[in-house]
Amino acid sequence: MARTHDVAVVGAGPAGLAAAVEAAEAGLDVALVDGAAQPGGQYWRHYDERHARPDDRDGHHGWPVFTGLRERLRAERSAGRVRYLPGRQVYLVTRDEAGAFTLRTTASLGEPEADAAGEVTARTLILCTGGYDRQLPVPGWDLPGVMTAGGVQALLKGHRVLAGRRAVVAGTGPFLLPVATGLARAGASVEAVAEANGTLGWLRDPVGAASVPGKAVEAAQYAALMARHRIPYRTRTVVTRILGQDRVEAVRISRVDRDGRPAGPVKEIAADLVALGWGFTPSLELALMLGADTRKDVDGSLVVAVDGFQRSSVEGVYVAGEATGVGGAVLATQEGRLSALALARSLGRPAVPGRMGRLRAAIGRGRRFAAAMHRTYAVPSAWTEWLEERTLVCRCEEVSYGDLRRAHDDLGAHDPRTLKMLARPGMGWCQGRVCGFATAGIAACLNRRETTAEDLRPLSTRSLAAPVTLGELAALDRSRDAQDDQ
Amino acid sequence: MTPQWFGRSAARRRGGADLVVVGAGVVGAASAYFASLAGLRVVVVERGAIAGGTSSAGEGNLLVSDKEAGPELDLALYSQRVWREDLAEHAALWEFEAKGGLVVAASEPSVAALRELGDHQRRHGVEVRDVAREELRDYEPHLSPELAGAAFYPQDAQVQPMLVVAHLLRLARGLGTEVRTGTEVTGFLRDGERVTGVRTTGGDIPAGAVLNAAGTWAGAVAGLAGVRVPVLPRRGFILVTQPMPPRTVRHKVYAAEYVGDVASSDAALQTSPVVEGTDSGTILIGASRERVGFDRTVSVEAISALAAKAIALFPMLREVRAMRTYLGFRPYCPDHLPVIGPDPRAPGLWHACGHEGAGIGLSTGTGKLVAQALTGRAPDLDLKPFAPDRFPDTEPDTEEVPQ
Ligand SMILES: Cc1cc2nc3c(=O)[nH]c(=O)nc-3n(C[C@H](O)[C@H](O)[C@H](O)COP(=O)(O)OP(=O)(O)OC[C@H]3O[C@@H](n4cnc5c(N)ncnc54)[C@H](O)[C@@H]3O)c2cc1C
Ligand SMILES: Cc1cc2nc3c(=O)[nH]c(=O)nc-3n(C[C@H](O)[C@H](O)[C@H](O)COP(=O)(O)OP(=O)(O)OC[C@H]3O[C@@H](n4cnc5c(N)ncnc54)[C@H](O)[C@@H]3O)c2cc1C
Numbered sequence: 001m002a003r004t005h006d007v008a009v010v011g012a013g014p015a016g017l018a019a020a021v022e023a024a025e026a027g028l029d030v031a032l033v034d035g036a037a038q039p040g041g042q043y044w045r046h047y048d049e050r051h052a053r054p055d056d057r058d059g060h061h062g063w064p065v066f067t068g069l070r071e072r073l074r075a076e077r078s079a080g081r082v083r084y085l086p087g088r089q090v091y092l093v094t095r096d097e098a099g100a101f102t103l104r105t106t107a108s109l110g111e112p113e114a115d116a117a118g119e120v121t122a123r124t125l126i127l128c129t130g131g132y133d134r135q136l137p138v139p140g141w142d143l144p145g146v147m148t149a150g151g152v153q154a155l156l157k158g159h160r161v162l163a164g165r166r167a168v169v170a171g172t173g174p175f176l177l178p179v180a181t182g183l184a185r186a187g188a189s190v191e192a193v194a195e196a197n198g199t200l201g202w203l204r205d206p207v208g209a210a211s212v213p214g215k216a217v218e219a220a221q222y223a224a225l226m227a228r229h230r231i232p233y234r235t236r237t238v239v240t241r242i243l244g245q246d247r248v249e250a251v252r253i254s255r256v257d258r259d260g261r262p263a264g265p266v267k268e269i270a271a272d273l274v275a276l277g278w279g280f281t282p283s284l285e286l287a288l289m290l291g292a293d294t295r296k297d298v299d300g301s302l303v304v305a306v307d308g309f310q311r312s313s314v315e316g317v318y319v320a321g322e323a324t325g326v327g328g329a330v331l332a333t334q335e336g337r338l339s340a341l342a343l344a345r346s347l348g349r350p351a352v353p354g355r356m357g358r359l360r361a362a363i364g365r366g367r368r369f370a371a372a373m374h375r376t377y378a379v380p381s382a383w384t385e386w387l388e389e390r391t392l393v394c395r396c397e398e399v400s401y402g403d404l405r406r407a408h409d410d411l412g413a414h415d416p417r418t419l420k421m422l423a424r425p426g427m428g429w430c431q432g433r434v435c436g437f438a439t440a441g442i443a444a445c446l447n448r449r450e451t452t453a454e455d456l457r458p459l460s461t462r463s464l465a466a467p468v469t470l471g472e473l474a475a476l477d478r479s480r481d482a483q484d485d486q
Numbered sequence: 487m488t489p490q491w492f493g494r495s496a497a498r499r500r501g502g503a504d505l506v507v508v509g510a511g512v513v514g515a516a517s518a519y520f521a522s523l524a525g526l527r528v529v530v531v532e533r534g535a536i537a538g539g540t541s542s543a544g545e546g547n548l549l550v551s552d553k554e555a556g557p558e559l560d561l562a563l564y565s566q567r568v569w570r571e572d573l574a575e576h577a578a579l580w581e582f583e584a585k586g587g588l589v590v591a592a593s594e595p596s597v598a599a600l601r602e603l604g605d606h607q608r609r610h611g612v613e614v615r616d617v618a619r620e621e622l623r624d625y626e627p628h629l630s631p632e633l634a635g636a637a638f639y640p641q642d643a644q645v646q647p648m649l650v651v652a653h654l655l656r657l658a659r660g661l662g663t664e665v666r667t668g669t670e671v672t673g674f675l676r677d678g679e680r681v682t683g684v685r686t687t688g689g690d691i692p693a694g695a696v697l698n699a700a701g702t703w704a705g706a707v708a709g710l711a712g713v714r715v716p717v718l719p720r721r722g723f724i725l726v727t728q729p730m731p732p733r734t735v736r737h738k739v740y741a742a743e744y745v746g747d748v749a750s751s752d753a754a755l756q757t758s759p760v761v762e763g764t765d766s767g768t769i770l771i772g773a774s775r776e777r778v779g780f781d782r783t784v785s786v787e788a789i790s791a792l793a794a795k796a797i798a799l800f801p802m803l804r805e806v807r808a809m810r811t812y813l814g815f816r817p818y819c820p821d822h823l824p825v826i827g828p829d830p831r832a833p834g835l836w837h838a839c840g841h842e843g844a845g846i847g848l849s850t851g852t853g854k855l856v857a858q859a860l861t862g863r864a865p866d867l868d869l870k871p872f873a874p875d876r877f878p879d880t881e882p883d884t885e886e887v888p889q
Contacts, residue, residue, distance in 0.1 A: 094786055104786075289784075397766065411652035412665065418535045421542050421648040424766065429728060431809055463784060467728060467807035470771075470793040474804070477790035 004100055005031040005083070007343060008122035010090055010286060013041015014329040015321025016128030017069045018336030020084075023126070024076035026344035031120045032073075032082055035089045035108045035466075039070055041130055042150065043329040045157045058185065060157075061218060062329060069333075085120065089466035093125070093289050099316065101125050104476065106468045118472070124316040124347075126339050127287055127304075128332070131280040131322040134301065134437050136171075136383055137401070139391045140242030141276065149179045149277025162186045164273025168251050170194035170239040171277035173377040177222040179275055184229035191269050193226070194237040194253050196260060196380050215369065239274065240266070240386050248274055260380020278379055281437055282323040285465035288457070290314050295453055297325045299374035301437065302456035308360055310339035318343055327370035334363050384445045393442065394435040396428020401442065408446045416443040417458040429467075432459045502692030503529040503664075505860065506684050507699055508671045508707055511541040512647055512846050513838050514699035515654040516853030521697075522661035524857045529693070530655065530663060531686055533670035537651035539701045541846065543814025545724060545762070545772050546647040547738055548847035551587045551639035554603070555610040557871035558823060562844065563611050564867050565851030566641055573850060576657070580649040581765050587642030588617070588625050590633050590799065591742040597635035600742050604637050613640050626736055628802050642738055644762065647846045671700075674711045674835070681711060681834035695860060697836045702817035704825070704839035708874075713831045716877050717840045719780055719815035722773040723788045725796070728807045729767030738762040739799060759795035761803075768809070771796045773843070780815060818842040819877070826852055826872035827859060836860070837874045 005028075009020040012034035020032040034041075038049050044066040046056045057063040076082040088105040095101050103120040133148035140146070147155075147163055149171060155161040167188045169180045172195055180193045226233060234253070240262055241252040251271055255264025281301040284294065293305045293313035303326075304312055304319040312319045318339040321332035338359045345351045387393075389402035407413040407423040416439050419425060425439045426432025432439070436459035444451040498504050505521050507514045510532035518528045532538070548569060553559040569582065591597040604614040617636040622629050625638065655665055666688060675683035675690055683692035698715070700707040708715035740760040756775045763769050774788040789811050797804050819825060819840040829835045838856050841848050851867070858865040 092784065092786070094784065407652075411656060412536050412667070413652070414667065415535055418537065421537060422652050427766065427768075429809065463811045464808060467809050469805055469807050470725070470727070470797055471804035473725070473790055473793035473808060474797055475790075477787050477794075 002119065002121065003029070005029045005120065005122040006347060007031070007124045007126055007340075008033060008101065008103055008120050009126045009128060010034075010103070011041065011128035011130055011321070012036065012039040012084075012086065013128060013130045013321060013332065014043050014066075015130070015332040015336035016041065016126070017066075017073060018333045019126045019128055019320055019340045020082055021069055021072040021076060022337045022340035023344060024079075024081040025072070026340065026349045028081075028340075028344055028347065028349070030076070030082045031085065031122055033085045033088055033090055033103060033105060033120060035087070037087045037108070039073060039086070040066060042154070043332075045154055047158060047160055056157075065333065083120075090286060091464045091466040091468045093286055095290070099123070101316075106466060106472055108466075124318070124343055125290075126310075126318045126320060126336070126343065127312075127323055128319075128321045128336055129283040129286060129323050130332075131282040131326060132433060134278045134281040134379075135276065135434050136278050136379065137391055137393050137435070137438055138239060138242065138276075138386050139388050140244065140248075142392050142395050143242055143244045143248050144246070145244070145248030145272055146242055146274045146276065149175060149275045150280070152273070152275040153179050153182055156182050156186055162188055164188060164271070166191055166271045167273040167275060168192050168194065168239065168253075168269055168271045169275045169277070170196075170237075170251070170253070171279075172196040172379065173277060173279050174219065174222070174373070175279070176277050177219075177226065179277065180231050181222060181225040181229060183273075183275070184225075184231060188273070190229065190231045191271055192253065193231055193233045194239055195233065195235045196238045196256065197377050198235055198258075238262075238380070238386070239276070242274055243268070248272055256380065259382040261382045261385055279377065280322060280326045282326065284323060284460045285462040287312060287317070287319055287323060288461045289463075289465065290317055292317060292319065294457060294460075296451070296456065297374070298371045299326060300379055300451065301326065302453055302460050309342035310335055311342070325367070325370060326374075327366055331363065331366035331370065334359055334366065338363060379441075384442055393438055394425035394428065396430055396434075397424040397426075399423050399425045399435075404439070404442055405446065408443070414443070414447055416440045416455050419443050420458070426459055431462050436460060498527050498694065502683055502694075503527050504694045505529075505697060506531060506691055506693040506695075507697045508684065509539065509699040509701055509704075510536040510651065510655065510665060510667065511539045511699065511701050512537070512651050512654075512849040513701065513841060513852055514697070515651045515658070516849040517697055517699055517838055517856050518663050518665075518853075519654040519658040519661075520853040520857035521860060522658045522663045524861045526857075526860065528658065528663040529691055530658075530665045531669050531671055531684060531691065532665070532667045533687075535667055536655055536665065537648045539703070540814045540817060541651050541701070542648050543812060544647065544722065544816070544843070544846065545760070545770055546645040546650070546846050547587075547760070547762070548643040548645060549587060549639075549844065550607075550612050550641045551589055551614075551637070552740075553607075555606060558844070558848075559607075559610055559612070560867060561824075561848050561851050564855075565848050566643075568850040568854050569643065569645075572854065576653060579653045581646040582643060583645075583765075584640070584643045585762075586737045587639040588636050588737045588739045589639065589742055590622070590629065590636040590739060592632065593634050596742045600635070600637050614638070615640070626739060626800075628734065628800050629739070630799055630801050633799075638737075644738060645846065646765070650846065650849070671707060671710070674832075679833055681832050695834050695836055697838055697856065699838045701839060701845070702815045704817060704837065708829075708835075708837065711829075711832045711835050713829055713835070713874070714877065714879055715825055715837060715839065715874055716819055717817045717825070718777070718819075720818045720842065721776050721778050721781065721813060721815055722843070723785065723792060723811055723813045724770055724772040725789060725792050725808045725811050727769040727771070727803070728809055730763070730769055730806065732767065733763070735761055735763040735769055735800065741795070741799065759792060759799055761796050761799055769803070769806070775816075775843070782813065784811065784813075816842045817845065821876075824848065824852065824872055825874050826856065827869040827874060829874040831875055
C-alpha cells in the first residue's frame with residue numbers, strides 16, 4: 001500500500017499548482033494529480049514542453065508566475081515532498097472509516113501515461129478541478145467548424161493548430177478577446193466578435209476595475225490588439241443561426257435587446273470557423289461525490305460553497321479556483337495558496353503572520369471584481385428563444401429542443417432530472433458536461449421560472465468523474481482476488 | 487376480506503377522489519391507469535417528481551426466468567399477459583422489446599442445475615429452451631468460450647421504466663386522473679377505523695380508498711395509518727458503459743447463480759452479473775444486492791465485482807469504458823413477496839408495494855388486479871399470498887425502518 005499523504009491536490013492549473021507548492025513548502029507531504037500531461041491547467045496551457053518555442057508564451061498573461069510555480073514544483077518534487085501524477089484523471093473518491101481519502105485514477109484519454117500508480121490516499125484534499133466552456137445551443141451549432149471558444153484557444157495554445165481561416169467569435173465576456181486576437185495573431189481573419197451584452201462595461205464598473213487595477217491594463221492591451229487586427233467588435237449582438245451544408249459556411253447575426261431577444265437587423269457573415277464562448281462552468285464531480293454543499297453563483301453556474309479559508313462543508317476538503325466560482329487565474333492562484341496555508345495551519349504547521357490576512361483581502365477584492373464581471377456579461381435570459389424545434393440540445397444522444405418540450409408538455413417532466421430520464425439529454429459520452437447548463441435553463445424556462453441550484457445539481461453530479469474501463473474497475477477490489485485465490 | 491365497491495364514492499361527491507394513489511412510481515402509475523380505466527376518479531400524490539423513486543434507479547427487465555414456482559411466478563406470468571395484450575398498442579412508447587433472456591452456466595454441475603430448474607419452470611407455464619455449449623455463440627457472439635451451457639427464456643423482455651411511468655400516467659390523465667407532484671402524504675383522514683383520505687403538504691384529499699404505492703418507503707406510509715408493513719431497502723448498483731454498436735449484447739444475459747441471489751435473504755453483498763444492451767447503445771451491468779439501509783455512497787466492492795463478473799461472461803468488456811454507475815433501493819419484504827390488496831386493519835387502506843427487484847415487471851399485473859378488486863370484481867389472480875396482514879405485528883425489523 002502506498003503512503004498516506006498529508007494532502008492530495010487535484011488539478012495542476014493556477015489554483016492547484018499554487019496549492020501544491022505552498023503546501024509542500026509548509027512541510028506537508030503532497031500528492032498532485034492532474035488530468036493534463038503537463039502543469040498549467042486551462043490558463044497556462046502550452047505546447048509540449050519537450051518541444052518548447054519562445055513564442056509559446058505569447059498571449060499568456062502572468063507567464064513568469066507560471067514558470068515560478070513550475071520551478072518551485074520541480075524543487076519540491078526532487079526534495080520528495082510532492083508526488084506528481086500528471087496525465088491521470090481522478091474518477092472516484094472514497095473515504096474510509098478513519099477519514100482518509102482514496103483517489104482512484106485512470107489514464108487521461110489521449111494523454112501519454114506518465115505514472116501508472118492508480119491510487120492515491122491522503123488525509124485531506126484540496127480540489128482545484130477548474131472548469132470548462134459553458135455552452136448554449138443555437139441552430140446549426142452541431143456543424144463541423146463550430147467550436148467552443150476555449151476549445152479554439154486550447155488548439156492554438158496546446159497544439160499550435162489554427163482551426164479555421166475566417167472566424168466569427170461570439171458569446172459573451174472578456175474571454176472572447178484573447179480568443180479573437182489569438183486567432184488573428186495566428187493568421188486567421190476574424191470577421192467579427194459578437195458580444196451579447198452591452199459594452200466593455202467592467203472597465204467603467206466602479207467596483208470592478210478599481211478593485212483589480214491589473215485587469216484594466218489587460219483590457220486596454222486587448223483593445224489595442226483588436227484595433228491593430230481590425231477586428232469588428234459588435235455589442236448587443238448574437239449568432240442566431242449557423243449556416244452550412246456539411247460544415248460551417250456562414251453565420252446569421254442579429255442585434256438583440258437587453259434580454260437577448262432578436263430586435264434588430266439580421267446580417268449574414270461568411271465564415272469557416274465559429275468560436276462560441278458563454279463563460280465557464282466549474283467541474284464539480286469530485287466535490288459533489290464527497291457531498292460538498294454547492295450554490296448558484298452570480299453567473300448562474302453551480303459552484304462549491306466555501307468559507308473564508310477555502311473550506312468546503314465536508315471536513316478535510318478544501319476547494320480553490322474556478323470550482324468555487326469563475327474568477328480568473330490570478331484569483332485562482334490566490335485561493336490555491338490560501339487553501340494550502342489554512343490547511344497547513346490546521347495541521348499544526350507554523351503560519352507566517354499576516355500572509356493569510358493579505359491573501360484573504362486580495363481574494364475578497366477578486367471575488368467582487370468577478371461578480372461585477374458576471375453581472376455585466378450575463379447569459380441573456382431569453383436565450384432559449386433562439387432555439388427551434390429541431391435544434392439539438394444534447395449532441396451525444398441527439399435530443400432536440402422539441403424532444404425536451406414534449407417531455408415537459410406531454411409527459412410531465414418538470415425538472416431537469418426528470419427531463420433527463422425521459423428525453424435523455426446528458427446521458428451520453430459527455431455525461432451532460434456540454435448540455436447540462438442548457439438543459440437546466442430550458443427546464444426552468446418551460447416552467448416559467450429561474451434556474452435554481454436544485455436544477456443544476458443533478459446535471460453536475462456524475463457518479464464517475466471520468467469514464468474508466470471495466471478492466472480497471474474489476475482490478476479495484478483486491479480483497480476479492482485474495483478470496484478467489486483461496 | 488371481501489373486496490368493496492368504491493366507485494362513485496361519497497368522497498368523490500365531496501370533491502375528493504374515488505382513489506388516492508400514494509407514489510408515482512411504476513406501481514402507482516400502473517394502478518392509477520387501470521383504476522381510471524375501470525371508471526374510478528383517481529388522484530396520484532407524489533412527494534417528488536414522477537418516477538423519482540426506485541423506478542428510475544433500476545433496470546427494466548420483465549423476467550420469468552429467475553423465478554421458481556409460486557405466487558411471484560404466477561404474478562410474473564400474469565403481468566406478461568398484461569404487458570403483451572392489454573398494453574400491446576402502447577408497447578413502442580416504452581421501448582418494449584421481447585428480446586429473451588439467456589441464463590448461462592459456467593460448469594457442468596451448474597448446467598445440470600439449470601436443466602432441473604428449467605424442467606420445473608416448464609411445468610408452471612414458463613417457456614424454456616435448452617442451449618448447448620456449441621450453440622452459445624449463435625445467441626451471443628461475444629460470450630466467453632469457457633461457458634458450459636445455457637437456457638434461453640423467450641418470454642423475458644425489457645422496457646424503459648421511466649417511460650413506462652410517464653406514459654401510463656399520461657394515459658391515466660387522459661382518463662381523468664389527476665397527478666399532484668411535489669406533494670407529500672403526511673397522514674390519513676380517518677372516520678373511526680376507516681381511512682377516508684390523506685393529509686398532504688398540499689391539503690387534505692378525501693377519498694373512497696387510498697392505495698399505498700410508496701415503494702421502499704411504503705412501510706413509513708403504512709405507519710402513518712398505524713399498521714405495520716415491513717418493507718425494507720435492498721441496495722443495488724448498476725454500471726453503464728459507453729455506447730456500443732447495436733446488438734453487441736443481444737439478449738439479457740446472466741449467470742445461473744443469479745437466481746440464488748435473488749431469493750437470498752443474506753445481508754452481505756451479492757453480485758451476479760446481468761448484462762444487457764439498451765436502445766441507446768449503452769450496456770447495463772447490474773446488479774448487486776446488499777442490505778445496508780439507505781446508504782448512498784458508492785461501494786467500490788460492489789462496482790468492482792460487477793465489472794469483474796461481467797468480464798467473465800463477455801471478455802471483450804474489459805476494454806470497454808463505464809460512463810457512470812447508479813444505485814437504487816429495492817423495496818423488499820422478509821418473505822420476498824409483494825404486498826397487494828386491502829388492509830383489514832385499516833379499512834379503506836390498500837397496499838401495492840414491496841416488489842423488490844421485480845417491480846417493473848410485476849407492476850402492470852399488480853395494477854390490473856388492484857383495479858379489479860377495488861371495483862368489486864374477483865381478481866384474475868388470488869391475492870391471498872400477498873395479504874398485507876400476513877406478517878406478525880411485532881417481529882423486530884432487522885434494520886432501521888426507512889423514513
Ligand atoms: C478552455 C479554457 C480556456 C481559458 N482560457 C483563458 C484565457 O485565455 N484567459 C483567461 O483569463 N482565462 C482563461 N480561462 C479561465 C482560466 O483558465 C481560469 O480562470 C483558470 O485556469 C482557473 O484555474 P484553476 O486552477 O481553477 O483551473 P484550471 O486551470 O481549469 O485547472 C484545472 C485542472 O484540474 C484538472 N482536473 C479537473 N478534474 C480532474 C480530475 N477529476 N482528475 C484529475 N485532474 C482533474 C484539469 O485537467 C486541469 O488541469 C480559460 C478557461 C478554460 C476552461
Ligand atoms: C438496481 C436495481 C435494479 C432493478 N432491476 C429491475 C428489473 O430489471 N426489473 C424489475 O422489474 N425491477 C427491477 N428493480 C426493482 C424495481 O425498480 C422496483 O421494484 C420498482 O421500481 C418499485 O416501484 P414502486 O412504484 O413500488 O416504487 P417507487 O418507484 O420507489 O415509487 C414510490 C414513490 O412513492 C413516493 N413516496 C414515498 N413516500 C411518499 C409520501 N409520503 N407521499 C408521497 N409520495 C411518497 C416516492 O417518492 C416514490 O416516487 C430494480 C431495482 C434496483 C434498485
